[in-house]
Amino acid sequence: MVKEVDRVTDAASGAGSERPARGQLRSALIAESFVLLSETGMAGFSVAELARRLGVSTAAPYRHFPHRDALLAVVAAQAADELTRSIEAAAQAAGPDPIDRLAATAGAYVRHVSDRGAGFDVIFARELRPLRDADVARAGRDLMALLLDLARQAGHADPSQALLLLEQLFVLAHGYVTLDTEDFLTRSRLSPEDVATRATRAATALLRGNVT
Amino acid sequence: MVKEVDRVTDAASGAGSERPARGQLRSALIAESFVLLSETGMAGFSVAELARRLGVSTAAPYRHFPHRDALLAVVAAQAADELTRSIEAAAQAAGPDPIDRLAATAGAYVRHVSDRGAGFDVIFARELRPLRDADVARAGRDLMALLLDLARQAGHADPSQALLLLEQLFVLAHGYVTLDTEDFLTRSRLSPEDVATRATRAATALLRGNVT
DNA sequence: TTATAAAGTAAGAGGCCTCTTACTTATGGT
């Protein structure tokens, strides 16, 4: 009979996989992409699976994105932006010691990616390279400027040396994320907070070792 | 008549290695797996592609392995064994300083995986867990004993602390490998030697920072 | 109220994969 009652008219209901209201599929796809990525990584990402989780047909996503990679590119741009903000905030929140600040940026990277599922692997994925737009590039430049400045404050005035330091730092951070999502660090995945803590500690050691 | 000439030409024009002599397919599959893994990583690994490269039908591999994962499991066991040997040799070859020796083990991991394509991701792949045999377990135990001993010599007597140190070290090493194979460190992949050098330098810094 | 455009669906083509079945071919022991 009357079933208009179950029209919830939700604006931004829980990030869960409830079927989005008509017209809200585009943003729901992006949101669910983060969930799927955090569960399976890039390997398990598929538009069909996304559609299934949102309770729409597998053709529906193609009303909003011309192809799979176009969706992933939007996700990558948003991930780059989020990450930049998280890292900036962490640098601000950390104490004044430049080493602490840099270590906090690595920890923030790990915490954020562990939580959201999209890190360097998505942002710089090979197949997305042709689609990479100004958003990602700008977020990348902003982030790099911030990090180089922090490295300079930590005593690495030479930019090429600073770049190597940052490389070490984010290789370490990325390593923590990937090995954690593959259950290599422990029997099951650590919480984002726990893996971030380990990464921050390691980053601090790495930075101290470099200063000498 | 002309047939034999055709066959030779066809085999030689195959995109991959030379077609193995009859009866040599099993070992050829294993060898080619390392090549394929080093080119594409686990994501691009497929039995069909292997068969194509070796110029045999896609059914042929199933004469030698009951299923894809059984082949991968053999590759993983061999990779674990090779890696253990490489790392042991590097520890021997390095100078007497325990920090140098530990850093050399991380560098050896990176060099070897960068060259051969099979590292922790293959050895500890989730889907291979049910098939993991005694070989991998033994190689893993031997390696861990060696590393713990090196860590003890480097001043980390407490085994649980030593484990954390080793975790940091191999997370860093694994990070270098994965980010290099995804062309993140530079525009194109570094040579195994170059990426190993960078990793060794980073490992040394990490270890120095921990000792303090 | 109704026309229109946007949003979603059903069905399917075509790709690549794993693995099976039934067949053919080559080799080595007798």
Place this chain on the structure above:
DNA sequence: ACCATAAGTAAGAGGCCTCTTACTTTATAA
């Protein structure tokens, strides 16, 4: 020389994927 057997092949079932086409539903503005 023969033939049992191991090794390889052709063909295809069945799965999951991306993306297309033609259709239906729904919201909204005239």
